[in-house]
Amino acid sequence: MKRVVITGAGTINALAHDVKGTLAAFREGRCGIGPLEIRDRDRLSIQIGGQVHNWNPDSHFNRQQIVLYDKFTQFTLLAAKEAIGQSGLNFDGHLGYDTGVVLGTAAGGVNTWDENYRTVYEEGKNRVHPFVVPKLMNNAAASHISMEYNLKGPSFTVSTACASSNHAMGQAFHMVRSGMCRAMVTGGSESMLCFGGIKAWEGLRVMSKDACRPFSLTRNGMVQGEGAAVFVFEEYEHAARRGAEILAEVVGFAMTSDAGDIVMPSQQGAARAIAGALRDAGLNPEDIGYINAHGTGTAANDRTECAAVADVFGHHADRLMISSTKSMHGHLIGGTGAVELLACIMALRDGVIAPTIGYEEPDPECALDVVPNVAREARVTAVLSNAFAFGGLNAVIALRQPR
Template identity: 80%
Template sequence: MSSKQSSKKASSSGEASEGNVPAPAVAGSVAGESYRGLRRVVITGAGTINALGHDVETTLNAFREGRCGITALNFRDVDRLSIQIGAQVHDWRPEDYFNRQQILLYDKFTQFTLLAAKQAVAQSGLSFVGALGLRSGVILGTAGGGLNTWDENYRAVYEEGKNRVHPFVVPKLMNNAAASHVSMEFGLRGPAFTVATACSSSNHAMGLAFQMIRSGAAQVMLTGGSEAMLCFGGVKAWEGLRVMSKDACRPFSANRNGMVQGEGAGVFVFEDYESARARGAEILAEVVGFAMSSDAQDIVMPSAQGAERAITAAIGDAGLNPEQIGYINAHGTGTAANDKTECAAVAHAFGHHADSLMISSTKSMHGHLIGGTGAVELLACIMALRDGVIAPTIGYQEPDPECGLDVVPNEARDAKVDAVLSNAFAFGGLNAVIALQRV
């Protein structure tokens, strides 16, 4: 453990602890004291809903089995689309989780977020009453926000000729809706906002949450992301880019032909290590590094140099050597532009160690959740560290000489790893990489 990861004790702010959670080991702006050092940050709760399952356990089992969640899409006017497959959440009944008034307020992406958040908080065992609520917050990522609400109301106005929409349309579709409702649901009165950086949204959100706890600005953060773009307008917009596959997502395979959209959410409880240890919490993994970079080059074409900078900086921020990284959950979209660029970035960043590094894309199973994708993919990183199981890249059929890394093809692999990375590279050239290690 590097010195900058070690926990430094500070004098108490004098504020009483509540809910069996001690005051922060290092006081920050929330506690009213100046910055004194860097705190360790751990994950003590996780929740998800996606095409592979409605909870973490089911999702991890699907990773182990190499199960594919990509199916035929089922929604209004799907027959008008040229792309008719996606990683859709099936058997979703919002009335099983929310009352009628809540459903009127919650777009699908908010519904997904709240379910995942409730799972994560339940696992963490935290109650955000009193002082803890003041030291806790939420940062979530999404690209489209309430896209289903947009789609439904555009139809009502432009197709059906209606002149009025529901008064809750704006608070239902706004990108910060999910973060705001999570804040209200759990009484999180600290930092709360939404990050929208296309496909890197969740990684940026989780990285910022990590930085807030590490700096002492918060003690606990709920973080992750969600997306619900699988509606007629959402898929039609992506069709226009001509990057979508009509049959399967095959990252790194020479015969890949594009990405496949998915939907769902992943939410985690990030917590100060000293507080988590003091209350005897189960620790899933430690967040040890985060880095961002901008390609500053092209609005859609990725840059190997920009991705490499983010990878290298995340490892450095974690105080690790490249040789200590055992697994990378790749961005791995299944497009030629991404896959070749990402493999080149990894090869350059790791040098000779790239030959022994495992890298896989779970998008081959749960699809590309756009702004929510990094959150679901973090589950594969936790599984690698905790269970020693590396999720595979399924659908792999033909080796590509430009993607000559160990992509863990088609079958999960048992392997002990101590540190991992999760990559996210977005349109607009916005890169975000998170480093985790086993505690």
């Protein structure tokens, strides 16, 4: 079994268009959630989101590319450029055959769906652009990254709702650890902040109209976000030989299914995934200093997750720090776990724990240290990142400081 390390990271989200800016926002406890700037906003009950502002695709892509790239693909390509650039890897030679792409997205090209439904149903046109299907398909972003960087190894997309990114990164981890690949480009992306995407989520009645307040007794729902985060996972020996900067080591992954309810989470399913990641990593509960929580700001998720953490960690749960950065950047659905992994890397490298902002009043059923409102300096050597999705699909990743 090979050791797996992260040698590159890139992102664009509501907080910043790069990793440096995102980590600065985490440290400052800055909120990227605000009024949406989209078409037909006045017809929506929910009018806030973690939207990427000052986004101009013409600054990054030519006209021919934009015809092929939905917004979620655009975000992914920008994040991948930053991650691969930081890694220093070049895939023109044999390494391209030993490197693939695994990305997560829940819904793929939602903006393209939305625009073309308008074209057909609202404007009454009988034809759409011939590239609509390759633009909206869930695997578009993974395919375009493989083509852009000559990545000829295993490449595919995982779609498991809010756990998509963690599932994708878990598969990439397995491929490098097993020796199937020397490196993998992995992460996730989502862009559902359009009229149709928000209207669909409104129907679930789980959305907040004012803010995302995970773990706070005053919370009233989740807030959607958008963006992407991409990482380079690499075999440790390969990275060490070339003197690469190592951001963190990926040491464990587990996934479980609740086999229960399509929308209600299960404490037992979440606990089994958390415990499984610890076992896979060879870590004890007391080794973990921080958990980046799924923490959506809904009563069902927050209380279930806290109960699962308490179940797995026992007395050590009182000494754990657990926070939800969704309070800052919103819930990126299929891309959320990827952006949240940045907070885990920051905890390990910089000794800074990202806070749960918007926290107002303790909930007795979430009686953990949720790092309320203000970032905290703390030395941690191992962390977990949780993702629990509709459909009862759970995925947890374990990281530690490189040795």
